[in-house]
Amino acid sequence: MSDGAGLPLAFTLTPGQRHEAPVFEQTLRAVPLPNPRGRPRTRPKYLAGDKAYSYRPVFRYLRRCHIRPVILPRTGGNMGRGCAQSFHTDLYRRRNVIERCVGWLKGCRSMATRQEKLAVNFAAMVKLAFIRQYLRTISPSDRTW
Template sequence: GQVGDAPQMPEVLDRVRVPTPGPGRPCTTPSRVLADKAYSSRRNRSYLRGRGIATTISQPADQVGHRLRRGSAGGRPPAFDPEIYARRNVVERCIGFLKHNRGCAMRFDKLVVQFYASVQVGCIRQWLRRLS
């Protein structure tokens, strides 16, 4: 409950498995990651760059200031496309749906395994609602 979400990004992306139609292994590398300012860190960006995943993550004002203060040693700003970033609302709506499950919203679970299970139950409930 006290761990931030941003440091967990590599662990979450390592669990991504998207089934492919027909036989074959599931896709484990997303083509792009859309995230908010909280996920803009050197660790996350270098991890994504190392896996060849395109990113659309806005930069917080303090990181922009630090880069500009360093001058030419600060490097180039990371690429950012506002039109692609606008698609992030799909994820925000999904999180809103999951928060209808009170256990996910309040984070009552003390163990990661239990929280992961409550997120899965919330996803199943949403899926069943859409079927009916």
């Protein structure tokens, strides 16, 4: 999961053959929310995703959290009640930020080749890559590392 600027916020490590939709809620809850000066915690107004997230449980969770889904409907699918039948095209175009974040992660050699075989070590490498990206954002002029 990333923010609108493409900075990674959270991830959930699953086996390679497992679909992401079952861990959607867990990943969304993993994002730390600011609570400045006693104000209520807030969630984003919109959440963009691809067709893989076009399932009733995902839409149900987003509705409970008052988040508007920007998820492409499945084609020819039996969407049924509770699933969005349309989406905001202009907001969906901003989803490329997420794809760039994923592409950047795959550009990190240890992520793409999965050199770490243990899940705990691989998760540590992902967190290290997150930290590296945040440090690049803080000081974009220093590109030596």
